Amino acid sequence: MPLPPFPLINFIFLLLSLTLTTATCPNKCGSLQFSYPFGVGSHCSMASSFNIICKKSTHSPKPYFNITDKLLEIIAIYPSQIRVKYPYLLAATCYNNTAVYPHNVTLDVYSSVDLSDTQYAISDQNWLTAVGCDDIVAAFGHNNKSFAGGCVSYCFNNEPGGYGVCPNDENGYSAGNGCCRTSIPKGTTSLAAQLSDLGGKWLRDKYFPCSYAFVEEKRTSKQSAFRYPFSDLNKSKNISKEDEWVLTTPQPVLQLDWRVGTQNCSEAQRNSSTYACKANAECINLESNSDWTQGYLCRCKKGYHGNPYLKACQDINECDNIELNPCDSNAICTNTIGAAYCSCPKGYAGDGWKIDGKGCIPSNMIHVFIGVGSGIGFLLLLSMCILVHILLQKRRNEKRKEKFFKRNGGLLLQQQTNEGTIQKTKLFSSEELEKATDNFNESRILGRGGQGTVYKGMLSDGKIVAIKKSKLLNKDQLEQFINEVVILSHVNHKNVVKLWGCCLETDVPLLVYELVPNGTLFDLIQDPNTEFQVSWNMRLKIATDIAGALAYLHSALSIPIYHRDVKSSNILLGEKYTVKLSDFGISRSFGTDQTHLTTLVKGTFGYFDPEYFQSSQFTEKSDVYSFGVVLVELLTGQRPISLDIREEERSLVIRFLESMEENYLYKILDDQVLKHGNEEEVIAVAWLAQRCLNLKGKMRPTMKEVAIELESLYMFVEDGEVCEAKSMIISDNEYAWAASGISVESTSSILTFSSESMHATSS
Numbered sequence: 001m002p003l004p005p006f007p008l009i010n011f012i013f014l015l016l017s018l019t020l021t022t023a024t025c026p027n028k029c030g031s032l033q034f035s036y037p038f039g040v041g042s043h044c045s046m047a048s049s050f051n052i053i054c055k056k057s058t059h060s061p062k063p064y065f066n067i068t069d070k071l072l073e074i075i076a077i078y079p080s081q082i083r084v085k086y087p088y089l090l091a092a093t094c095y096n097n098t099a100v101y102p103h104n105v106t107l108d109v110y111s112s113v114d115l116s117d118t119q120y121a122i123s124d125q126n127w128l129t130a131v132g133c134d135d136i137v138a139a140f141g142h143n144n145k146s147f148a149g150g151c152v153s154y155c156f157n158n159e160p161g162g163y164g165v166c167p168n169d170e171n172g173y174s175a176g177n178g179c180c181r182t183s184i185p186k187g188t189t190s191l192a193a194q195l196s197d198l199g200g201k202w203l204r205d206k207y208f209p210c211s212y213a214f215v216e217e218k219r220t221s222k223q224s225a226f227r228y229p230f231s232d233l234n235k236s237k238n239i240s241k242e243d244e245w246v247l248t249t250p251q252p253v254l255q256l257d258w259r260v261g262t263q264n265c266s267e268a269q270r271n272s273s274t275y276a277c278k279a280n281a282e283c284i285n286l287e288s289n290s291d292w293t294q295g296y297l298c299r300c301k302k303g304y305h306g307n308p309y310l311k312a313c314q315d316i317n318e319c320d321n322i323e324l325n326p327c328d329s330n331a332i333c334t335n336t337i338g339a340a341y342c343s344c345p346k347g348y349a350g351d352g353w354k355i356d357g358k359g360c361i362p363s364n365m366i367h368v369f370i371g372v373g374s375g376i377g378f379l380l381l382l383s384m385c386i387l388v389h390i391l392l393q394k395r396r397n398e399k400r401k402e403k404f405f406k407r408n409g410g411l412l413l414q415q416q417t418n419e420g421t422i423q424k425t426k427l428f429s430s431e432e433l434e435k436a437t438d439n440f441n442e443s444r445i446l447g448r449g450g451q452g453t454v455y456k457g458m459l460s461d462g463k464i465v466a467i468k469k470s471k472l473l474n475k476d477q478l479e480q481f482i483n484e485v486v487i488l489s490h491v492n493h494k495n496v497v498k499l500w501g502c503c504l505e506t507d508v509p510l511l512v513y514e515l516v517p518n519g520t521l522f523d524l525i526q527d528p529n530t531e532f533q534v535s536w537n538m539r540l541k542i543a544t545d546i547a548g549a550l551a552y553l554h555s556a557l558s559i560p561i562y563h564r565d566v567k568s569s570n571i572l573l574g575e576k577y578t579v580k581l582s583d584f585g586i587s588r589s590f591g592t593d594q595t596h597l598t599t600l601v602k603g604t605f606g607y608f609d610p611e612y613f614q615s616s617q618f619t620e621k622s623d624v625y626s627f628g629v630v631l632v633e634l635l636t637g638q639r640p641i642s643l644d645i646r647e648e649e650r651s652l653v654i655r656f657l658e659s660m661e662e663n664y665l666y667k668i669l670d671d672q673v674l675k676h677g678n679e680e681e682v683i684a685v686a687w688l689a690q691r692c693l694n695l696k697g698k699m700r701p702t703m704k705e706v707a708i709e710l711e712s713l714y715m716f717v718e719d720g721e722v723c724e725a726k727s728m729i730i731s732d733n734e735y736a737w738a739a740s741g742i743s744v745e746s747t748s749s750i751l752t753f754s755s756e757s758m759h760a761t762s763s
């Protein structure tokens with residue numbers, strides 16, 4: 001192998017010597033990286049404050065600063081801050097006797113963080129923390145002039161084995177337990193604390209003899225708050241001797257701002273021999289709340305890089321750096337000192353700049369654009385754009401409607417209606433219903449309920465309808481909604497509210513019903529303004545009609561329907577008190593072989609069949625029970641649940657049954673019924689209600705039996721008008737009662753009743 005030529009050896013030697021000189025100033029200690037003005041040894045650091053002591057330890061070397069008369073382990077060095085461990089207490093106080101105030105002090109020691117001779121100041125990202133019960137901490141900044149702050153620490157409990165917790169919010173203002181915090185202004189170079197026992201009217205419980213204070217970096221909300229066991233305050237060994245003044249878990253960290261010099265930029269720049277910033281660097285003043293603490297930092301100007309404390313900042317070649325390159329990919333990038341500029345090559349137009357510029361576009365393309373722009377082509381393009389826009393908009397609208405239709409259960413409904421032989425529900429278009437309600441005008445609102453708002457509307461054929469606009473639906477409600485549509489489209493009965501159709505194209509589904517204008521039976525009975533002045537005959541008619549509708553649902557259809565939410569507020573009133581059963585949201589239809597349905601218990605409190613409540617099995621007799629409650633409402637004019645009376649008497653059903661058992665029915669009857677009702681009929685209806693309310697479902701009559709019984713009672717009513725109505729029911733060919741020889745027990749009961757006293761006896 002030939003020897004390398006002489007100049008090469010020379011070169012290697014030169015290289016070695018260069019490496020050696022830089023190697024004398026290491027830039028790493030353990031895992032900590034740093035650069036000038038920080039360094040190991042006085043010849044590698046700018047000032048003694050920046051002198052890192054790299055100490056060997058068992059695993060890897062650990063970096064320290066020798067400041068505040070202590071070696072502080074360095075955690076991190078940032079461009080304007082450092083973080084060091086500072087496990088030392090600032091103050092500790094213990095008392096001989098905690099029971100009697102004033103307490104005799106047995107330990108009272110103070111220390112301070114003194115950075116006055118260093119290049120550091122305590123950053124505002126720290127706070128002074130005092131730990132203890134019933135103590136006030138006072139903090140003093142250096143110079144004895146600039147700063148005094150404090151806070152009070154109370155304990156809210158003192159359980160043995162308990163913990164104190166320091167507030168950990170942004171300002172340290174939240175309530176801690178046995179701990180308080182106060183912030184420290186920027187530029188503080190010396191900090192001392194003093195603890196005093198609260199006295200006089202501020203005195204609270206002094207549970208533990210000791211308290212202490214320390215300074216600590218603000219924790220981020222992700223870090224847990226400072227916690228300590230209360231047993232630490234029981235005159236613990238750790239704080240009784242100065243050399244043991246160390247907090248171990250967790251070890252507090254202090255954040256310090258660093259600076260070079262002791263003057264601000266304008267002062268420092270006057271003396272070029274001491275000014276630390278090299279060429280192409282700018283000077284940044286230390287942010288400080290104290291006039292006493294000044295200093296500055298250096299930073300390379302924009303477009304330059306390097307270490308501004310070590311040597312002149314170097315120009316960055318932006319063109320070579322993908323991230324910094326300001327030019328379009330087609331452009332020519334020219335680096336200049338501190339910046340770069342862009343231009344377009346031949347055959348391209350534009351300014352070349354990527355951001356806020358025009359970039360570079362091939363010139364021939366420009367010609368095409370200009371050609372089209374100046375000619376008719378542009379107009380053509382424009383009109384085409386408009387056309388496409390209109391088409392897109394239309395398509396989008398249709399898509400939206402389709403989406404709503406799907407979401408609102410349209411497919412489910414289609415499937416449901418295709419399966420059975422039921423009449424098809426009319427699907428209204430959204431435009432039609434908007435027109436019908438004058439765009440859902442406020443003035444058209446008939447009522448608002450839990451399920452939605454009801455509007456009065458007029459369809460194009462002049463039919464007056466009620467349009468229910470549902471609230472936004474979740475999946476469960478959607479099912480109820482579809483259920484109602486399906487059930488109602490099965491049904492055609494003069495005492496069941498008629499559903500004309502629905503609209504699924506809107507964001508919430510709309511239901512279109514026949515208009516039933518006179519409110520609900522509940523309103524009629526409970527309206528506090530108008531006494532329930534409805535005659536007994538009218539009540540009997542209402543009861544008969546509801547019973548008829550329910551009997552029809554239970555037994556006249558090929559698939560029985562159980563309403564499951566029979567109550568007076570679901571019974572609508574039309575002209576001349578014709579009743580209309582409504583709200584089939586939770587109704588169910590049943591296969592003929594099914595005798596019951598096991599479901600989640602749904603319904604209304606006060607109307608609930610107790611047997612259903614216990615077994616979760618809904619049978620046709622559960623509707624009978626609820627109907628019994630409506631009968632009692634009609635008899636008494638009272639609410640099923642009265643909240644304004646004693647708890648054990650709240651249930652109308654219980655009061656009613658008691659009055660029946662103990663023969664004082666007259667006490668509970670509505671005045672109108674008592675005074676003007678036909679005695680025999682009233683008692684017969686009360687008996688019927690009692691049987692409907694039997695705890696055992698099996699003992700209750702069927703809806704059909706109830707309807708027949710009520711009808712037979714109603715037939716005796718002499719009133720001509722009502723008799724007419726009666727014949728209407730009979731001639732109603734929507735359904736006909738099977739002539740099944742049902743014995744009607746209560747008519748064979750003998751009942752007597754007078755205004756003064758009422759006795760019910762059954763023979």
Ligand SMILES: *[C@@H]1O[C@H](CO)[C@@H](O)[C@H](O)[C@H]1NC(C)=O
Pocket residue numbers: 053066067071
């Ligand atoms: C820290 O500095 C002081 C003087 O400021 C000196 O006496 C002491 O020895 C130094 N400690 C270490 C570990 O270098």
Ligand SMILES: *[C@@H]1O[C@H](CO)[C@@H](O)[C@H](O)[C@H]1NC(C)=O
Pocket residue numbers: 096097100101102103104
């Ligand atoms: C405190 O000490 C003084 C004398 O040292 C004594 O008279 C006083 O009783 C002490 N107080 C308590 C609360 O122990």
Ligand SMILES: *[C@@H]1O[C@H](CO)[C@@H](O)[C@H](O)[C@H]1NC(C)=O
Pocket residue numbers: 096104105106
């Ligand atoms: C506590 O106070 C009593 C007097 O009240 C005194 O005799 C005793 O030395 C004190 N204890 C300490 C540790 O100072």
Ligand SMILES: *[C@@H]1O[C@H](CO)[C@@H](O)[C@H](O)[C@H]1NC(C)=O
Pocket residue numbers: 142143144
């Ligand atoms: C602060 O005050 C204390 C006592 O009053 C004094 O000893 C100390 O020198 C003062 N420090 C400064 C910086 O003025």
Ligand SMILES: *[C@@H]1O[C@H](CO)[C@@H](O)[C@H](O)[C@H]1NC(C)=O
Pocket residue numbers: 158159160161162230231234
């Ligand atoms: C503090 O010490 C007292 C008596 O030494 C003891 O009764 C109490 O439980 C201790 N409290 C805690 C939190 O350790």
Ligand SMILES: *[C@@H]1O[C@H](CO)[C@@H](O)[C@H](O)[C@H]1NC(C)=O
Pocket residue numbers: 228232236238246247248249
């Ligand atoms: C006191 O010392 C014990 C054990 O020496 C330690 O577990 C505890 O954390 C220390 N308390 C504080 C506040 O540092």
Ligand SMILES: *[C@@H]1O[C@H](CO)[C@@H](O)[C@H](O)[C@H]1NC(C)=O
Pocket residue numbers: 264265266267
């Ligand atoms: C810089 O410091 C000098 C002397 O302390 C002061 O007069 C001057 O206002 C300061 N300048 C700035 C910009 O803070």
Ligand SMILES: *[C@@H]1O[C@H](CO)[C@@H](O)[C@H](O)[C@H]1NC(C)=O
Pocket residue numbers: 270271272273274
């Ligand atoms: C600049 O600073 C040096 C070193 O501190 C000092 O000797 C010199 O007098 C200063 N020059 C001026 C003009 O203040």
